[in-house]
Structures are given as structure tokens and as C-alpha cells.
Amino acid sequence: RHLLQLQQEAEAIESLSIRVVTVTFEGMAAARSYAQETETLWPVLVDESRHLYRGYGLGRARLRHLIGITTIKTYLLELLDGRWPRLPMADTVQQGGDVLIDPCGAVRFLHIGAGPGDRPQVGQILEVCRAVSEQSALR
Numbered sequence: 745r746h747l748l749q750l751q752q753e754a755e756a757i758e759s760l761s762i763r764v765v766t767v768t769f770e771g772m773a774a775a776r777s778y779a780q781e782t783e784t785l786w787p788v789l790v791d792e793s794r795h796l797y798r799g800y801g802l803g804r805a806r807l808r809h810l811i812g813i814t815t816i817k818t819y820l821l822e823l824l825d826g827r828w829p830r831l832p833m834a835d836t837v838q839q840g841g842d843v844l845i846d847p848c849g850a851v852r853f854l855h856i857g858a859g860p861g862d863r864p865q866v867g868q869i870l871e872v873c874r875a876v877s878e879q880s881a882l883r
Contacts (some may be wrong), residue, residue: 746842746866747766748782750764750866751784751785752866753870756870757873760870760873760874761877763786764786765789766778766786766789767789767791767796767797768789768790769790769835775789775790776788797838797839800841800843802840802856804838804839805837839856839858840857841854842855844876847880852875852876853872
């Protein structure tokens with residue numbers, strides 16, 4: 745759902761010269777399947793060793809976040825949109841997140857998801873991107 749919302753803002757993202765990359769710890773076959781299933785516009789990178797995950801503090805989710813109301817709501821919304829939630833192929837307690845890195849390599853935004861349904865609003869991400877873009881233009 746989060747990726748779909750991002751893809752709906754592809755024009756705004758492109759206008760800000762932002763490069764979006766999805767990172768997964770699952771293997772190449774699962775990454776290809778995910779890319780085809782979601783029809784993602786962006787590359788999917790595989791981090792089976794989870795170096796990036798650990799580097800950004802993405803650890804293990806708590807059980808209450810995995811089966812909590814936010815997760816249930818997320819999957820219900822998927823079903824209402826006519827999409828069957830993707831069955832996990834690997835570690836279901838690995839936290840996901842969103843990281844925005846500016847052109848100089850500085851982390852400008854980091855959201856560590858407590859569970860599958862915990863993602864920032866796309867508008868919030870775009871707001872940070874616009875601010876970074878404006879700061880870059882002033883340099």
C-alpha cells in the first residue's frame with residue numbers, strides 16, 4: 745500500500761529529482777516477484793545480509809506490532825482495494841522503514857516501522873524532500 749501511494753506521487757517525486765529504491769532482505773526470486781506484483785517504477789535492491797537494515801537501526805518488531813490493530817487495518821485496506829496481501833516469504837519480524845538521504849549523503853528523515861502497517865504519510869515524505877531540494881538549491 746505504501747509503495748502504491750508513493751507511485752501515485754511519481755510525478756512529484758521525479759520533479760524533485762528524487763531517486764526511490766526499495767530494499768529487501770529476501771532473495772532475488774522474491775525481489776523479482778515483488779517487483780512484478782507491485783509493478784514498481786523503481787529498482788528493488790537485495791540486502792540479504794541486512795547490513796543496510798542494521799545500519800539504519802531497523803531491528804526486530806515486537807509481537808504486539810505484528811498483530812496489532814494498525815497491521816490488521818493495513819491488510820483490510822489492501823483487501824478493500826482488491827489486492828490480496830502478499831504472503832511473507834521470509835522473516836516476518838524484520839522491521840521496515842523509510843530513509844531519505846540527501847545528495848551529500850546525510851540522512852534527512854528516518855522512520856523505523858513498528859510493524860507492517862506503520863509507515864509515514866507520503867505527504868510527510870514529500871514535504872521533507874521539498875525542504876531538502878530547496879536547501880540544495882540555495883547552495
